[in-house]
Amino acid sequence: MKKHRLLTALAVVALIGLLGVFNLTFDSYKLRILNLCGIYIILGLSMNLINGFTGLFSLGHAGFMAVGAYVSALLTMSPELKDTVFYAVPIHPFVKAMSAPFPIALLLGGIAAGIVGGVIAAPILRLKDDYLAIATLGFSEIIRVVATNLQSITNGPLGLKGIDRVVNTGWSWGLAILTVYFIKKLMDGSYGKAILAIREDEIAAEAMGVNLFRHKMYSFIIGAFFAGIGGGLLAHMLGTIDPLMFRFILTFNILLIVVLGGIGSITGTVISACVVTSMMEVLRFLEGKMDFGFFQIQGIPGMRMVVFSALLMIVILWYPRGLMGTKEFNWDYILQRKYLNIFNKKKKKKTVSEEN
């Protein structure tokens, strides 16, 4: 166990070193993708906690992110800036006055999202499966519509502009690593096991004394909290937010990450968050003009999503449970493999030398 801990620590240090190198060598476009990867890891994990580990099919993520993004952005914007941004409808005096440094604003954004998540979850956790999905989707849309219409607080469809773009690699990846750590510790503990039991068999879990409502609430609130953190980070990376950002397509992108990586696997989510986010950018050329010599394609916006849909279908056909299923990264596995390889090679050499 001690060896594993040392290896993990080394791996984290190596990762931080690698990120440092990226940070120095990448141009701003690549850095932005790198930061986006970190943010999507947080978002993917928060959704995986609700959908994958607890087995509640929730589609409310964009709503929780919107809450986190708006709360944290309104806290970091200066009163003068708010006055210039809110030119259509005057800003509510309280909203104008409130302010906090970025770390606290981010935390408060997450907490606000957690509270909204809890308030939504309390009545709709009676629902199951597709009914739960529809209800959460509906609530997510309600949050968006509220954000569009509460002009004195959110500036309505005009959105917020000029938010401090403070998110760098340290923030996005630092928080991503923290989130991985948090979720891992949660799932290793007794509460995490109880949450898994709910996914496996609700009736048996209840008969074994697991308070279904309470544990589902935990999962929902923690998931919404991290979604809010992700939303806050996104806002402070992009610098502008508006209600249209938080449409269902955003939830779908995160769901894509979770399903591709494996519903119920932290490792899978981390890998697929990076792969999907990078691919989204790499595949951008598909939407531009293409010349095949004998025929030409004018740019078709949305071609990337065609590729992603195809990818999703392929994964569902061959890996119905995602790339990792519910499996996790495990030092033992890697060490044993390596050990076996060396062992086999030695054996082969020996037999060869014996023949000689």
Next chain:
Amino acid sequence: MTILNVDNITMQFGGIKAVSDLKMEINEREIVGLIGPNGAGKTTAFNMITGVYKPTLGNVYFNDKNITGIKPHEITKLGIARTFQNIRLFKELSVLDNVLIANHLRLKSGIVASIVKTPNYKKEERHIYEKSLQLLEDVGLLDLINERADNLPYGKQRRLEIARALATEPKLLLLDEPAAGMNPQESLELMEFIREIRDKYEIAILMIEHHMQVIMGVCEKIYVLDYGITIAEGSPENIQNNPKVIEAYLGVD
């Protein structure tokens, strides 16, 4: 001393009375059987005692406390554990995890303590771990703790389900057809096993069973249901010779 007192409970689904006026008394450390033909309402009776259904009429008392209409997880916490007719293990989790989860209801630490791993939580976790290993040793599954639950052979899955129920520290254990699908040899072992756990954990056991050999061999008192009505109760000898029971099982000309 009586630990479970079922006072005239009735369960009505629309126009059908699945169980009517069931009266039942179980004493400490007693093994009681509940038998009857298919559809007699045995599992419905279980579901009423464990809080899955709220009886239409009547009350259930456990240790003189009225538990009618209380949620299943609260009833488990009070000390009634159960197994299921169609095994309901946490299939994709390990054998050890299945038992660990059943200890969760006795955990005192909060969720934050479990994430930051406070010394108190660690202590509790270690205690739970050791207790679970002991339990798995008692039921003979110690060598399989890292196996996935659904990879176990059928008889061992039944044992695991009983171990899991015991982990909740019950005073009354409800077994729903523990011998279903077992061959005569396994059934004999099961009888022995049921007696063992009764003595070791000092619990009362109420079991539904169709294997007459098991029921007659191990139970001290038997209740017979037919179409929801209690047609007989008493010692195994009484039940065996009761004409009503024979009629219910075999029919008459």
